[in-house]
Amino acid sequence: MTPPQGLPVSRRVMNLAGFLAQTARRLPDHLALAWGERRWSWREFERRSAALAAGLAARGIGRGDRVLVHCRNGNEILETMYATFRLGAVWVPTNVRLVPEEVAYLAEASGARAFLCQSVFPEHAAAVAAALPELRLLASIGEAAFGQTNHEALIAAGESQPCPIAGVEYDDPCWFFFTSGTTGRPKAAVLTHGQLAFVITNHLCDLLPGTTEADASLVVAPLSHGAGIHWLTQVARGAASILLPGERFDAAEAWRLVEAYRISNMFTVPTILKMLVEHPAVDQHDHASLRHVIYAGAPMYREDQKYALRKLGKVIVQYFGLGEVTGNITVLPAGLHEEEDGPAARIGTCGYARTGIEIQIQDEQGREVPPGTQGEICVCGPAVFAGYWNNPEANAKAFRDGWFRTGDLGHMDAKGFLYITGRASDMYISGGSNVYPREIEELILRYPGIAEVAVLGVPDRHWGEVGVAIVVPRPGETVEEAALLAWLDGRVARYKMPKRVFAWDALPRSGYGKITKKMVREEMEARGLLPLA
Template identity: 65%
Template sequence: MSAAAPGGIAPVSTRVMNLSHLLTGTARRHGGATGFVWGEQSWSWAEMEARAAGFAAALAAEFGVSRGDRVLVQSENCNQMFEAMFACWRLGAVWVPANFRQSPEEVAWLAKASGASGLICGAGFADHAAACAGTVGFTVAIGAAEFAEDYEALVARHMGAAPAPVAVERDDPAWFFFTSGTTGRPKAAVLTHGQLAFVVTNHLCDLMPGTTEDDASLVVAPLSHGAGIHQLAQVARGAKTILPAGTKFDPAEIWRLVERWRVTNAFTVPTIVKMLVEHEAVHAHDLSSLRYVIYAGAPMYRADQIRAIEALGPVLVQYFGLGEVTGNITVLPPAHHHAEDAAMRIGTCGFARTGMQVQVQDAQGRECAPFETGEIAVIGPAVFAGYFDNPEANAKAFRDGWFLTGDLGHMDEAGFLYLTGRASDMYISGGSNIHPREIEEKMLEHPEISEVAVLGVPDPVWGEIGLAVVVPAPGCRPEAQALLGWLDGRIARYKTPRRVVIWDALPRSGYGKITKKLVREALVARGEIEA
């Protein structure tokens, strides 16, 4: 029996459900129903369970994978990638998905940093497999490839085998969720079986209540990160997952699939929502089945919110949450989204998720007063176990038990949270703290601007000045000086950017997000600023 906390009772057991049971249980209840669709192919829940169990047997028998082993995954979205997650968990192994858009050298670093014993790799990523070969003990290829044995051959050889799920404890690692690495190298956030079980429950409670086996969910993001968590919640309720056939983002295909499969929910990021509702196909299909279009990863600009509500109706759900908290910090459900400004708390990312506590804290860890800006901190069952093999990062990330997100914001009296931006995005000009998001929101009110990113760049007089990178709206050709003149009187003069550059598009991460790191790198590459 574990030692008791002061004034508490020692738990008799910390054992929890192995997450692989989510698929097993759904296959028992709805075995013949469609569970996964990819293009024109589909698999029933029973077939998914049998294939995952067969691959688990192959991993154990042919490669010796067992509890605690890490298995790296370098693959675009596919059914095998999804099955492999449950196969790893069945053995008590840790699923370690990489962003498939990363370079071979970057993925090789992930293999080493995670201590991966093996690699599951798409056939089109031979260079990635070669880069990892010196680190991992085995490689499995998804698709025909000379560099490794085929996934399908392994499944066929072990089909019918069903190794018993390994007993796991609440804090046993299940998923190494690599951060996007906005500063320095990505870090592996350790997500556990107990934590993820809470996250799945919370997603179903707060993001898409009422989800059942009659629902369908469309994948509009890589399964390696937030979309994978989202689809795990679908498995728990027997809702089918729909995977687009193409590898490139195609709004017309997305809306066609919504109509064909009567899709009820989808998870994505604000920039993707923007592109979807601006595409002409949004008006060509029956989208009445949609109940929840969930967006996260960044706040949605007000102009984009209005456009999405007008196109789709009351279906928007926002959540705020880092990978380290698996998205579980705040939620803003459809009832709190409105096209009319007077009916909405403009700029909020919602209130605390069920079972989670959120505070805005000052530098000493004291709770800030309403509307006072500070760092957002969170505690609760969704908080990760820490960064793998990184005590320095863990020491910086936690204070008195609170996880420090690195995001700045404030709360109103009712507990609704408003994001100001990343602490790393804030810049100081002439001694004043400037938060880019406020400026970006204002600039997007200009009818000739489609997207904008504001960041601080060095200046010999002011220390830093604001530089705005602007993408024009279709058919528009705004002038830099005219844009700055338009801001006069609409925002405090000290916050007004000193420079504006106009680009055809902003760089995006592998998950569709616009990050200041990528914008800054592009500015350097174009010679707009010095490195």
């Protein structure tokens, strides 16, 4: 659309790196990040990020280039984030649970120009280097045998080089948030500087009201995804972030840190929140400082919700959102969480529309349906992503008349509270991570002797949902559960691994010959396989 006559064409906005620069200027000596025994002030963190940006620039990385990062939680992954933003480049973080082949696909799909890979993942570095021989830079995070240089060397090389914050416009990409949307292999949802500035403001408004430099946040989830968005809000307000010292989640250590740092907020998923409140350490440490314990990413069982309220009080905050909308669809604030069942509890709701976001429940033709009627959850507003990178077919399916189609089914009541009732796709959520059955099915079909397969998510008290694979062996062949699971191990991330495998003579089909997950689930129930033992 051409701007009206007399109005400027440019839509320049603040580069997200400006949030860090402003905070470092205002609170130079305030604690920014703590990880085990190590501490970084805002001045130090901004200095290291700027030096890393200069080091990357000297290696030919600049505006618009995609920087792939495969790294566990730590100061390094956060430094790569702000260094990339500073250059006007695009940050492309991965889930560290992905296997080398999966990360190599993300490198190709994003058109990565640089790959920063933690030293403990040499196989991933090799897979990406083989997939992208034109890669400008392969650098290790930590000392490693692979790569042209490493993270600390890049910082050291850039410390004497000026690296001003790049000017950007509203729609300039800054983060590729990989998601499969509703089906298929992962797609890069393009998040932009202008969009994420709105998301930061929205999070602070709806999820974390009153957050200042007096607050502290505990990081218990991967910074490559939702916890990374949460970190942006802490940077904007100058609140310290505290990382768990180990590689694995440790509930006892988490509660010790809550008391030691007077933690006031954290972002988590229902599985982790359940582990936190059920651990004995919750009663051994003072957690009165908590104000906002935010959970998202999957439904939470009502009994688990009530137990969390009994342990923590009215501090839990729920939101519903997808990567494509950066979590900004609904909020159920702490004050609306009720421990006792009844009309006030609004059992099953995920809240009401976030500030600046419009939600419609639409039928298959895109028409809004009346309150209480099930349809597809569609949204519009400044938090909606710019579209999928290099994927016009996916964009055509994802948008209709300006509305983003979430692929989830639900209904709204007369007051605007949203209830999710199902998924238009077969995607399920295990431990807060989306799992897309088609990807697993295609892999299983590579196993010798399998003619057909159906993977579906089934309820699990610990993980929310887990995968089950129903396989049909070829005539004369047999498929052993243990052997197939062993074959899958290392070929797919562990959270995507089916928990059980069942071999059947045939899969149920509809009158049109189509295999439907609904019919497979019904057959599992008829055979007494659900719930899983």
